[in-house]
Amino acid sequence: MNVKEILNNLETKHPGEKEYLQAVQEVLESIQTIYNENPQYEAAKIIERLVEPDRILTFRVSWVDDEGEVHVNLGYRVQFNNAIGPYKGGIRLHPSVNLSILKFLGFEQIFKNALTTLPLGGGKGGSDFNPKGKSDAEIMRFCQAFMLELWRVIGPSSDVPAGDIGTGGREIGFLYGMYKKLQFENTGVFTGKGLNWGGSLIRPEATGFGGTYFTKEMLEINNDKFKGKVVTVSGFGNVSWGVALKVTELGGKVVTISGPDGYIYDEKGLDAEKIEYLLELRASNNDVVAPYAEEFPEAKFIAGKKPWEVACDIAMPCAIQNELNGEDAEQLIANGVKYVAEVSNMGCTPEAIDAFQQQKIPYAPGKAVNAGGVAVSGLEMSQNAMKLNWTAEEVDAKLLQIMSSIHVACLKYGTQDDGYINYVKGANIAGFIKVADAMLDLGIV
Numbered sequence: 001m002n003v004k005e006i007l008n009n010l011e012t013k014h015p016g017e018k019e020y021l022q023a024v025q026e027v028l029e030s031i032q033t034i035y036n037e038n039p040q041y042e043a044a045k046i047i048e049r050l051v052e053p054d055r056i057l058t059f060r061v062s063w064v065d066d067e068g069e070v071h072v073n074l075g076y077r078v079q080f081n082n083a084i085g086p087y088k089g090g091i092r093l094h095p096s097v098n099l100s101i102l103k104f105l106g107f108e109q110i111f112k113n114a115l116t117t118l119p120l121g122g123g124k125g126g127s128d129f130n131p132k133g134k135s136d137a138e139i140m141r142f143c144q145a146f147m148l149e150l151w152r153v154i155g156p157s158s159d160v161p162a163g164d165i166g167t168g169g170r171e172i173g174f175l176y177g178m179y180k181k182l183q184f185e186n187t188g189v190f191t192g193k194g195l196n197w198g199g200s201l202i203r204p205e206a207t208g209f210g211g212t213y214f215t216k217e218m219l220e221i222n223n224d225k226f227k228g229k230v231v232t233v234s235g236f237g238n239v240s241w242g243v244a245l246k247v248t249e250l251g252g253k254v255v256t257i258s259g260p261d262g263y264i265y266d267e268k269g270l271d272a273e274k275i276e277y278l279l280e281l282r283a284s285n286n287d288v289v290a291p292y293a294e295e296f297p298e299a300k301f302i303a304g305k306k307p308w309e310v311a312c313d314i315a316m317p318c319a320i321q322n323e324l325n326g327e328d329a330e331q332l333i334a335n336g337v338k339y340v341a342e343v344s345n346m347g348c349t350p351e352a353i354d355a356f357q358q359q360k361i362p363y364a365p366g367k368a369v370n371a372g373g374v375a376v377s378g379l380e381m382s383q384n385a386m387k388l389n390w391t392a393e394e395v396d397a398k399l400l401q402i403m404s405s406i407h408v409a410c411l412k413y414g415t416q417d418d419g420y421i422n423y424v425k426g427a428n429i430a431g432f433i434k435v436a437d438a439m440l441d442l443g444i445v
Contacts, residue, residue: 001035001047003028010051017100019321023107023346024051026365030428044444046436053080053106054087056099059149061127063142066135075146077125079159080106083438086157087123088113088374090164093171097126104321105164108345109374111431112367115406118378123159125150131166132287143174151179156187156384162377163192165320168238168282169204173197188384191377200380201392202399203373208242209396210372210403211316211343216250217407218339218362221421227251232312234258235319236289239343239370241278243316244270256307258319259289263307266292266299311335317347326351333359342366353424364423367431368406375402406430 007025014020028047035041057077064070076099079087089109092102102124110122129142154161163172169192176190176197183189186198193199202209212226219225229252233240236257244254253269257278266274277295284291293301308315308328315337317324323344329352332340340356340363342348347366348356356363376399383389390398406427414426 019104020100023104027428030425031432034429041436053078055079061145063145065138073127073129075127076102078102078106080122081110082121083435085119085121087159088120089124090162091167092126092164093129093131093166095128095130097128108367112371113374114431114434116371116375116402120378140174143171144178147175147178151182154189156189161190191380198384202395203376204238205242206376207239207370207373209246210399211369212243212246213400213403214369215341229313231314232256232307232310233316233318234307236278237282239318244275256310258307261288261290262303262305264289264292264299308332314339316341316343318343321346322349324348324352329355341369343370360420368410368427372399
Protein backbone atom coordinates (compact mmCIF):
# COMPACT_ATOMS: atom_id res chain seq x y z
CA MET A 1 0.00 0.00 0.00
CA ASN A 2 1.31 3.40 -0.99
CA VAL A 3 -0.37 5.85 1.41
CA LYS A 4 0.67 8.97 -0.52
CA GLU A 5 -0.63 7.59 -3.80
CA ILE A 6 -3.98 6.59 -2.29
CA LEU A 7 -4.39 10.00 -0.64
CA ASN A 8 -3.50 11.80 -3.88
CA ASN A 9 -6.10 9.78 -5.76
CA LEU A 10 -8.72 10.51 -3.10
CA GLU A 11 -7.94 14.22 -3.13
CA THR A 12 -8.35 14.27 -6.90
CA LYS A 13 -11.74 12.57 -6.62
CA HIS A 14 -12.90 14.48 -3.54
CA PRO A 15 -11.21 17.91 -3.63
CA GLY A 16 -11.60 20.13 -0.60
CA GLU A 17 -12.87 17.40 1.74
CA LYS A 18 -10.13 18.10 4.28
CA GLU A 19 -11.73 16.48 7.35
CA TYR A 20 -12.43 13.25 5.45
CA LEU A 21 -8.92 13.14 3.98
CA GLN A 22 -7.41 13.83 7.42
CA ALA A 23 -9.32 10.90 8.94
CA VAL A 24 -8.29 8.56 6.12
CA GLN A 25 -4.63 9.59 6.34
CA GLU A 26 -4.45 8.86 10.06
CA VAL A 27 -5.84 5.36 9.61
CA LEU A 28 -3.72 4.49 6.56
CA GLU A 29 -0.48 5.62 8.22
CA SER A 30 -1.32 3.51 11.29
CA ILE A 31 -2.16 0.30 9.42
CA GLN A 32 0.39 0.50 6.59
CA THR A 33 2.82 -2.07 8.00
CA ILE A 34 0.25 -4.69 8.94
CA TYR A 35 -1.58 -4.17 5.65
CA ASN A 36 1.57 -4.79 3.64
CA GLU A 37 2.34 -7.90 5.70
CA ASN A 38 -1.00 -9.44 4.64
CA PRO A 39 -1.16 -9.71 0.83
CA GLN A 40 -4.74 -10.99 0.98
CA TYR A 41 -5.83 -7.43 1.87
CA GLU A 42 -4.13 -6.00 -1.20
CA ALA A 43 -5.50 -8.76 -3.46
CA ALA A 44 -9.06 -7.93 -2.35
CA LYS A 45 -8.42 -4.16 -2.62
CA ILE A 46 -9.64 -3.74 0.96
CA ILE A 47 -8.36 -0.17 1.32
CA GLU A 48 -9.75 1.04 -1.99
CA ARG A 49 -13.14 -0.38 -0.99
CA LEU A 50 -12.97 0.77 2.63
CA VAL A 51 -12.22 4.44 2.01
CA GLU A 52 -15.28 4.96 -0.21
CA PRO A 53 -18.78 4.87 1.34
CA ASP A 54 -21.19 2.17 0.22
CA ARG A 55 -23.58 4.97 -0.65
CA ILE A 56 -24.44 8.58 0.11
CA LEU A 57 -27.99 9.94 0.21
CA THR A 58 -28.30 13.72 -0.24
CA PHE A 59 -31.68 15.40 -0.10
CA ARG A 60 -33.50 18.72 0.25
CA VAL A 61 -35.31 19.46 3.51
CA SER A 62 -38.05 22.08 3.19
CA TRP A 63 -39.79 23.28 6.34
CA VAL A 64 -41.86 26.23 7.56
CA ASP A 65 -41.02 28.39 10.58
CA ASP A 66 -43.47 29.85 13.10
CA GLU A 67 -43.91 32.99 10.99
CA GLY A 68 -44.84 30.98 7.94
CA GLU A 69 -41.52 31.51 6.12
CA VAL A 70 -40.20 28.59 4.07
CA HIS A 71 -36.62 27.39 4.69
CA VAL A 72 -34.52 24.94 2.69
CA ASN A 73 -31.67 22.87 4.17
CA LEU A 74 -29.57 19.99 2.91
CA GLY A 75 -29.85 16.56 4.49
CA TYR A 76 -27.40 13.67 4.25
CA ARG A 77 -26.94 10.03 5.19
CA VAL A 78 -23.55 8.44 4.58
CA GLN A 79 -23.73 4.64 4.77
CA PHE A 80 -20.03 3.80 4.91
CA ASN A 81 -19.48 0.12 5.69
CA ASN A 82 -21.71 -2.66 7.01
CA ALA A 83 -19.30 -5.62 6.95
CA ILE A 84 -19.86 -6.45 10.62
CA GLY A 85 -23.37 -5.12 11.20
CA PRO A 86 -26.00 -2.52 10.28
CA TYR A 87 -24.79 1.01 9.63
CA LYS A 88 -24.67 2.88 12.94
CA GLY A 89 -23.95 6.54 13.51
CA GLY A 90 -25.54 9.76 14.64
CA ILE A 91 -27.46 12.60 13.02
CA ARG A 92 -25.62 15.94 13.37
CA LEU A 93 -27.61 19.17 13.10
CA HIS A 94 -25.24 22.13 12.84
CA PRO A 95 -24.54 24.92 10.31
CA SER A 96 -21.02 23.52 9.75
CA VAL A 97 -22.32 20.18 8.45
CA ASN A 98 -21.11 19.29 4.97
CA LEU A 99 -20.25 16.09 3.13
CA SER A 100 -16.57 16.14 4.19
CA ILE A 101 -17.45 16.28 7.89
CA LEU A 102 -20.04 13.52 7.61
CA LYS A 103 -17.69 11.30 5.59
CA PHE A 104 -14.94 11.77 8.19
CA LEU A 105 -17.38 10.95 10.99
CA GLY A 106 -18.75 7.92 9.13
CA PHE A 107 -15.25 6.64 8.36
CA GLU A 108 -14.19 7.03 12.00
CA GLN A 109 -17.39 5.28 13.04
CA ILE A 110 -16.39 2.11 11.16
CA PHE A 111 -13.38 1.52 13.40
CA LYS A 112 -14.96 2.88 16.56
CA ASN A 113 -17.90 0.52 16.21
CA ALA A 114 -15.60 -2.40 15.44
CA LEU A 115 -13.68 -1.68 18.66
CA THR A 116 -16.84 -2.00 20.78
CA THR A 117 -16.95 -5.78 20.01
CA LEU A 118 -20.62 -5.28 19.01
CA PRO A 119 -21.90 -6.13 15.49
CA LEU A 120 -22.21 -2.57 14.20
CA GLY A 121 -21.17 -0.99 10.91
CA GLY A 122 -20.24 2.64 10.31
CA GLY A 123 -22.40 5.51 9.06
CA LYS A 124 -23.31 9.13 9.76
CA GLY A 125 -25.89 11.69 8.76
CA GLY A 126 -27.11 15.18 9.40
CA SER A 127 -28.02 18.57 8.04
CA ASP A 128 -26.77 22.17 7.95
CA PHE A 129 -29.93 23.10 9.87
CA ASN A 130 -29.20 25.23 12.95
CA PRO A 131 -31.36 24.31 16.00
CA LYS A 132 -30.14 27.37 17.92
CA GLY A 133 -33.00 29.70 18.80
CA LYS A 134 -35.65 27.53 17.16
CA SER A 135 -38.95 26.77 18.89
CA ASP A 136 -40.04 23.23 19.68
CA ALA A 137 -42.61 23.47 16.89
CA GLU A 138 -39.93 24.53 14.37
CA ILE A 139 -37.63 21.72 15.47
CA MET A 140 -40.51 19.27 15.08
CA ARG A 141 -41.40 20.46 11.58
CA PHE A 142 -37.77 20.24 10.46
CA CYS A 143 -37.31 16.75 11.93
CA GLN A 144 -40.50 15.51 10.30
CA ALA A 145 -39.45 16.92 6.91
CA PHE A 146 -35.99 15.36 7.33
CA MET A 147 -37.48 11.96 8.14
CA LEU A 148 -39.82 12.08 5.12
CA GLU A 149 -36.67 11.62 3.00
CA LEU A 150 -34.62 9.38 5.30
CA TRP A 151 -37.13 6.73 6.41
CA ARG A 152 -36.83 4.60 3.27
CA VAL A 153 -33.14 3.79 3.81
CA ILE A 154 -33.01 3.07 7.56
CA GLY A 155 -34.21 0.16 9.66
CA PRO A 156 -33.35 -1.93 12.74
CA SER A 157 -31.27 -4.40 10.72
CA SER A 158 -29.99 -2.04 8.02
CA ASP A 159 -29.17 1.44 9.39
CA VAL A 160 -29.76 2.69 12.94
CA PRO A 161 -29.24 6.45 13.46
CA ALA A 162 -28.68 8.16 16.80
CA GLY A 163 -28.07 11.60 18.28
CA ASP A 164 -25.05 13.87 17.83
CA ILE A 165 -24.36 17.60 18.02
CA GLY A 166 -27.71 19.39 17.79
CA THR A 167 -29.66 16.16 18.06
CA GLY A 168 -30.72 15.32 21.60
CA GLY A 169 -33.67 13.53 23.15
CA ARG A 170 -36.20 16.06 21.81
CA GLU A 171 -34.98 15.71 18.22
CA ILE A 172 -34.73 11.91 18.44
CA GLY A 173 -38.35 11.89 19.63
CA PHE A 174 -39.59 13.94 16.68
CA LEU A 175 -37.52 11.94 14.19
CA TYR A 176 -38.61 8.57 15.54
CA GLY A 177 -42.24 9.68 15.85
CA MET A 178 -42.38 10.43 12.13
CA TYR A 179 -40.45 7.26 11.24
CA LYS A 180 -42.89 5.15 13.27
CA LYS A 181 -45.86 6.77 11.55
CA LEU A 182 -44.42 6.25 8.06
CA GLN A 183 -43.14 2.71 8.67
CA PHE A 184 -46.26 1.66 10.61
CA GLU A 185 -44.26 -0.36 13.11
CA ASN A 186 -42.35 0.04 16.37
CA THR A 187 -38.85 -1.23 15.63
CA GLY A 188 -36.55 0.84 17.82
CA VAL A 189 -34.62 1.99 14.75
CA PHE A 190 -33.23 5.07 16.53
CA THR A 191 -31.06 4.94 19.63
CA GLY A 192 -30.96 7.63 22.28
CA LYS A 193 -34.73 7.28 22.68
CA GLY A 194 -36.65 8.44 25.74
CA LEU A 195 -36.73 6.01 28.67
CA ASN A 196 -40.52 5.65 28.47
CA TRP A 197 -40.50 4.63 24.78
CA GLY A 198 -37.60 2.22 24.34
CA GLY A 199 -34.53 4.10 25.53
CA SER A 200 -31.75 2.71 27.68
CA LEU A 201 -30.62 3.84 31.08
CA ILE A 202 -27.11 5.41 31.06
CA ARG A 203 -27.40 6.33 27.35
CA PRO A 204 -27.25 10.14 27.86
CA GLU A 205 -24.19 9.73 30.09
CA ALA A 206 -22.61 6.93 28.05
CA THR A 207 -20.06 8.81 25.93
CA GLY A 208 -18.79 10.78 28.91
CA PHE A 209 -18.81 7.80 31.25
CA GLY A 210 -17.11 5.60 28.65
CA GLY A 211 -14.47 8.23 27.94
CA THR A 212 -13.74 8.50 31.65
CA TYR A 213 -13.55 4.71 32.02
CA PHE A 214 -11.04 4.55 29.15
CA THR A 215 -8.99 7.35 30.71
CA LYS A 216 -9.10 5.50 34.02
CA GLU A 217 -7.52 2.51 32.24
CA MET A 218 -4.81 4.83 30.83
CA LEU A 219 -4.07 6.06 34.33
CA GLU A 220 -4.03 2.60 35.89
CA ILE A 221 -1.59 1.20 33.32
CA ASN A 222 0.72 3.98 34.58
CA ASN A 223 0.01 3.15 38.25
CA ASP A 224 -2.01 6.34 38.53
CA LYS A 225 -5.61 7.35 39.35
CA PHE A 226 -8.09 10.22 38.99
CA LYS A 227 -8.08 11.15 42.66
CA GLY A 228 -6.62 14.63 43.10
CA LYS A 229 -6.17 15.25 39.35
CA VAL A 230 -7.12 18.56 37.74
CA VAL A 231 -9.05 17.94 34.51
CA THR A 232 -9.81 20.43 31.72
CA VAL A 233 -12.85 19.70 29.56
CA SER A 234 -14.24 21.45 26.48
CA GLY A 235 -17.86 21.66 25.45
CA PHE A 236 -20.86 21.72 27.78
CA GLY A 237 -23.27 19.18 26.30
CA ASN A 238 -24.06 15.58 27.18
CA VAL A 239 -20.48 14.41 26.65
CA SER A 240 -18.92 17.04 28.92
CA TRP A 241 -21.70 16.51 31.45
CA GLY A 242 -21.06 12.75 31.55
CA VAL A 243 -17.31 13.28 31.90
CA ALA A 244 -17.80 15.79 34.72
CA LEU A 245 -20.13 13.40 36.56
CA LYS A 246 -17.83 10.40 36.39
CA VAL A 247 -14.51 12.24 36.87
CA THR A 248 -15.91 13.93 39.99
CA GLU A 249 -17.19 10.58 41.27
CA LEU A 250 -13.68 9.13 40.82
CA GLY A 251 -12.07 11.97 42.79
CA GLY A 252 -10.89 14.22 39.97
CA LYS A 253 -11.65 17.94 39.67
CA VAL A 254 -13.10 19.32 36.42
CA VAL A 255 -12.24 23.02 36.23
CA THR A 256 -13.38 24.06 32.73
CA ILE A 257 -16.22 23.86 30.24
CA SER A 258 -16.44 25.76 26.97
CA GLY A 259 -18.68 26.95 24.14
CA PRO A 260 -18.41 28.97 20.93
CA ASP A 261 -18.33 32.14 23.04
CA GLY A 262 -15.31 31.16 25.20
CA TYR A 263 -14.64 29.05 28.28
CA ILE A 264 -15.42 28.91 31.98
CA TYR A 265 -12.63 28.47 34.53
CA ASP A 266 -13.97 27.27 37.87
CA GLU A 267 -10.97 26.77 40.15
CA LYS A 268 -13.05 25.04 42.84
CA GLY A 269 -14.23 22.43 40.34
CA LEU A 270 -17.68 21.37 39.22
CA ASP A 271 -19.74 19.96 42.09
CA ALA A 272 -23.12 18.22 41.87
CA GLU A 273 -25.08 21.50 41.65
CA LYS A 274 -22.86 22.87 38.89
CA ILE A 275 -22.96 19.63 36.92
CA GLU A 276 -26.74 19.65 37.16
CA TYR A 277 -26.71 23.23 35.85
CA LEU A 278 -24.97 22.04 32.67
CA LEU A 279 -28.23 20.33 31.70
CA GLU A 280 -30.11 23.61 32.14
CA LEU A 281 -27.45 25.46 30.16
CA ARG A 282 -27.75 23.00 27.27
CA ALA A 283 -31.55 22.98 27.41
CA SER A 284 -31.58 26.76 26.87
CA ASN A 285 -30.54 26.01 23.26
CA ASN A 286 -28.42 29.19 23.14
CA ASP A 287 -25.05 27.45 22.64
CA VAL A 288 -23.15 29.75 25.04
CA VAL A 289 -21.46 29.19 28.41
CA ALA A 290 -21.17 32.77 29.72
CA PRO A 291 -24.35 32.41 31.88
CA TYR A 292 -22.48 29.85 34.03
CA ALA A 293 -20.36 32.67 35.50
CA GLU A 294 -23.52 34.63 36.30
CA GLU A 295 -25.01 31.61 38.06
CA PHE A 296 -21.77 30.84 39.94
CA PRO A 297 -19.89 34.16 40.45
CA GLU A 298 -16.74 32.47 41.80
CA ALA A 299 -16.12 31.13 38.27
CA LYS A 300 -14.49 33.19 35.50
CA PHE A 301 -15.66 33.50 31.91
CA ILE A 302 -12.86 34.02 29.38
CA ALA A 303 -14.36 35.21 26.09
CA GLY A 304 -13.09 33.96 22.75
CA LYS A 305 -10.49 31.58 24.18
CA LYS A 306 -10.13 27.80 24.58
CA PRO A 307 -9.64 25.96 27.90
CA TRP A 308 -6.29 24.46 26.86
CA GLU A 309 -4.41 27.44 28.30
CA VAL A 310 -5.40 26.30 31.80
CA ALA A 311 -2.83 24.16 33.66
CA CYS A 312 -4.09 20.61 34.20
CA ASP A 313 -3.09 16.99 34.74
CA ILE A 314 -5.57 15.58 32.20
CA ALA A 315 -7.04 17.24 29.11
CA MET A 316 -10.29 15.81 27.71
CA PRO A 317 -11.59 17.51 24.52
CA CYS A 318 -15.34 16.90 24.37
CA ALA A 319 -16.68 19.36 21.78
CA ILE A 320 -15.92 19.10 18.06
CA GLN A 321 -13.34 18.02 15.48
CA ASN A 322 -9.91 19.71 15.39
CA GLU A 323 -10.68 21.77 18.49
CA LEU A 324 -7.19 21.27 19.95
CA ASN A 325 -4.37 22.36 17.63
CA GLY A 326 -0.58 22.30 17.72
CA GLU A 327 -0.29 25.57 19.64
CA ASP A 328 -2.83 24.36 22.20
CA ALA A 329 -0.85 21.15 22.59
CA GLU A 330 2.39 23.06 23.19
CA GLN A 331 0.63 25.16 25.84
CA LEU A 332 -0.70 22.05 27.59
CA ILE A 333 2.74 20.44 27.49
CA ALA A 334 4.38 23.58 28.89
CA ASN A 335 1.82 23.56 31.72
CA GLY A 336 2.63 19.94 32.61
CA VAL A 337 -0.27 17.92 31.17
CA LYS A 338 0.21 14.21 31.90
CA TYR A 339 -2.60 12.57 29.87
CA VAL A 340 -4.78 13.54 26.90
CA ALA A 341 -7.97 11.61 26.16
CA GLU A 342 -9.87 12.74 23.08
CA VAL A 343 -13.57 12.31 23.83
CA SER A 344 -14.71 14.28 20.78
CA ASN A 345 -14.40 12.81 17.29
CA MET A 346 -10.95 13.70 15.88
CA GLY A 347 -10.74 16.50 18.45
CA CYS A 348 -6.99 16.99 18.01
CA THR A 349 -5.21 18.10 14.85
CA PRO A 350 -2.33 15.98 13.49
CA GLU A 351 0.12 18.61 14.77
CA ALA A 352 -1.29 18.31 18.30
CA ILE A 353 -1.09 14.51 18.21
CA ASP A 354 2.52 14.65 17.01
CA ALA A 355 3.42 17.04 19.83
CA PHE A 356 1.94 14.76 22.52
CA GLN A 357 3.54 11.63 21.09
CA GLN A 358 6.95 13.25 20.71
CA GLN A 359 6.85 14.11 24.41
CA LYS A 360 5.70 10.53 25.22
CA ILE A 361 2.53 11.87 26.80
CA PRO A 362 -0.19 9.19 26.77
CA TYR A 363 -2.69 10.32 24.13
CA ALA A 364 -5.76 8.30 23.05
CA PRO A 365 -7.95 9.09 20.01
CA GLY A 366 -11.70 9.57 19.92
CA LYS A 367 -12.41 6.34 18.06
CA ALA A 368 -11.29 4.50 21.22
CA VAL A 369 -12.11 6.99 23.98
CA ASN A 370 -15.61 8.00 22.93
CA ALA A 371 -16.82 4.56 21.82
CA GLY A 372 -18.96 4.33 24.97
CA GLY A 373 -21.79 6.25 23.33
CA VAL A 374 -22.24 3.87 20.43
CA ALA A 375 -21.56 0.92 22.74
CA VAL A 376 -24.58 1.76 24.87
CA SER A 377 -26.54 2.47 21.69
CA GLY A 378 -25.75 -1.13 20.72
CA LEU A 379 -26.93 -2.24 24.16
CA GLU A 380 -30.12 -0.21 23.62
CA MET A 381 -30.66 -2.08 20.34
CA SER A 382 -30.24 -5.38 22.17
CA GLN A 383 -32.78 -4.41 24.81
CA ASN A 384 -35.26 -3.33 22.13
CA ALA A 385 -34.82 -6.62 20.25
CA MET A 386 -35.41 -8.62 23.42
CA LYS A 387 -38.28 -6.37 24.53
CA LEU A 388 -36.77 -5.74 27.96
CA ASN A 389 -34.84 -3.16 29.96
CA TRP A 390 -31.64 -3.65 31.91
CA THR A 391 -31.01 -1.73 35.12
CA ALA A 392 -28.63 1.22 35.16
CA GLU A 393 -26.13 -0.92 37.06
CA GLU A 394 -26.28 -3.66 34.41
CA VAL A 395 -25.77 -1.22 31.53
CA ASP A 396 -22.97 0.59 33.36
CA ALA A 397 -21.18 -2.70 34.10
CA LYS A 398 -21.40 -3.70 30.43
CA LEU A 399 -20.09 -0.27 29.39
CA LEU A 400 -17.12 -0.57 31.76
CA GLN A 401 -16.34 -4.02 30.37
CA ILE A 402 -16.49 -2.78 26.76
CA MET A 403 -14.22 0.21 27.44
CA SER A 404 -11.75 -2.05 29.25
CA SER A 405 -11.69 -4.44 26.26
CA ILE A 406 -11.05 -1.51 23.89
CA HIS A 407 -8.11 -0.46 26.04
CA VAL A 408 -6.73 -4.02 25.94
CA ALA A 409 -6.99 -4.01 22.13
CA CYS A 410 -5.08 -0.72 21.99
CA LEU A 411 -2.34 -2.17 24.19
CA LYS A 412 -2.09 -5.28 21.98
CA TYR A 413 -1.41 -3.38 18.78
CA GLY A 414 -0.06 -0.07 20.08
CA THR A 415 2.63 -0.92 22.67
CA GLN A 416 6.05 0.08 21.31
CA ASP A 417 9.42 -1.47 22.05
CA ASP A 418 10.26 1.39 24.44
CA GLY A 419 7.03 0.76 26.39
CA TYR A 420 5.21 3.85 25.15
CA ILE A 421 1.63 3.06 24.12
CA ASN A 422 0.69 4.49 20.72
CA TYR A 423 -3.06 4.46 21.23
CA VAL A 424 -3.71 5.85 17.74
CA LYS A 425 -1.93 2.96 16.09
CA GLY A 426 -3.42 0.42 18.49
CA ALA A 427 -7.00 1.57 17.96
CA ASN A 428 -6.71 1.84 14.19
CA ILE A 429 -5.09 -1.57 13.72
CA ALA A 430 -7.51 -3.37 16.05
CA GLY A 431 -10.55 -1.85 14.33
CA PHE A 432 -9.16 -2.33 10.83
CA ILE A 433 -8.30 -6.02 11.25
CA LYS A 434 -11.82 -6.87 12.41
CA VAL A 435 -13.49 -5.02 9.52
CA ALA A 436 -10.98 -6.13 6.87
CA ASP A 437 -11.23 -9.79 7.82
CA ALA A 438 -15.02 -9.58 7.71
CA MET A 439 -14.83 -8.02 4.24
CA LEU A 440 -12.60 -10.91 3.09
CA ASP A 441 -15.10 -13.43 4.43
CA LEU A 442 -17.99 -11.74 2.61
CA GLY A 443 -16.34 -11.65 -0.81
CA ILE A 444 -16.19 -8.80 -3.30
CA VAL A 445 -19.51 -7.05 -2.73
